Amino acid sequence: MATLYSWYRDLMDNRSDPRVKDWPMMSSPWPTLAACVCYAYCARVLGPRLMSNRKPFELRSVLVVYNLAQTIFSAWIFYEYLMSGWWGQYNFTCQLVDHSRSPMAMRMANTCWWYYFSKFTEFVDTLFFVLRKKNEHVSTLHVIHHGIMPMSVWFGLKFAPGGHSTFFALLNTFVHIVMYFYYMVAAMGPKYQKYIWWKKYLTAFQMVQFVMIFSHQLQVLFRPSCQYPRVFVYWIAMHGFLFLFLFSDFYKARYTRKDRKSRNNGLCMTVMDDSSSSLNGKNGYKQEVGSEVPNSYASSGADAFVRRRPVS
Template identity: 55%
Template structure:
């Protein structure tokens, strides 16, 4: 018992020392005080989409969520465009070099704008969990893949640390790219949700995965510059390794998805199969 008590006390002290290194500007923002509330949210999300949700829907008819999905997807597009603008105006188009860009911890209007934009991006990761919940409620369980759930689960965790310790600098480049990709991706989802009449406008479906692959290559190349720069005093180098690992892991996972989904034409839209222009029901 004494050993356990000592171990617990040591863990608490280490946590207290670690959290003190956080950015004081963001510590009182929603969900930022500790990582525990988001841990509960992410755990509940995983439990629902992998077990509880499918079990509740097992003997029920799929929900018709066409209108909510159209509104949701176009809302994400609008929000992503807003985030792109904010990331550009708070650094990436107003002084960042795309090389060794440090975190500005000052209380200047631009530094606070970047920190707030980072928090908005972080919070959007919880909103995007609705992607999977819609799959479950529509009984599209085949689309609740490991890649999908892993992506939606890991992003809030990594970005909590980003906002709490390094809200700005070179670690936000992948967020800017991700918002650009989301404009394209959620536009596709919105048009797809509108029904068969819009399928003829979705000929570019296959290229979405290619765009995502390009995204992860750019993320990996950009963050990889750090290891070749002679002098880059980035304040939290651990995030370089996290972002680099993120880029490489998702690059491999999406390459694997691309190979199995498209190499043999398994997921090509019917509009291209056999050279015929056929309609396909919204996925």
């Protein structure tokens, strides 16, 4: 135990980036870990238990405001990532972390902290599911992903706030701009459904994101001269592979199989959905909730509306 504690202190005190040591939540991993564990417990146990004998909340207006705020927040983080390196200064093939206190390096580190903070604001997505008693969306995969992301980003911020691996955050925030805008329009009600016909392509867009993330990370392995820490390369590439696999399975289940089943039944399901969904592992079509777009960083919407029409 003494050896383990000595290694831990050396890691935290001597190997981390000293610029972020005194920033909120950055002196130790334990507050972030505690928040993640608390989130998982509330999402799967405490929240559903408290709502079991209560009517679901109607949160349409709150959802519109929340998703608008998330859209703006994501757009600002995306802009900051561009201005702190990725718009002309960073090298896309190999970019080391600048640990100096230059204005550009500090701006990048600061942006990384706000990206870390955004992982906590996404906990609210699950809160809305619980309050609206959409517990089928609070799946194990949904909770695991939301629960581990703050911890994963914490390590990147603590030891490498900048450089090559921030490309994944740049892409992720851009996807979030589009995604939260979609959920904002969806939450505005049925009359706005005609404006979000592109939900199927949002899922494909998310999968393209993961391909770009792990491709960008793994190409470093073929550049021996690049001294960027390989542990972050492997860690982020693993996330890209994992979520590409899950989203591909979701895409096939929600679109390919459902379309084939609808044709076999002689019916075409037209789904107008203003709810959101996480990857919940359910391959069947649930008429009450016609969620179409998975969200590895899942958001919330309003109720689903379904109608049937004969196949022409």
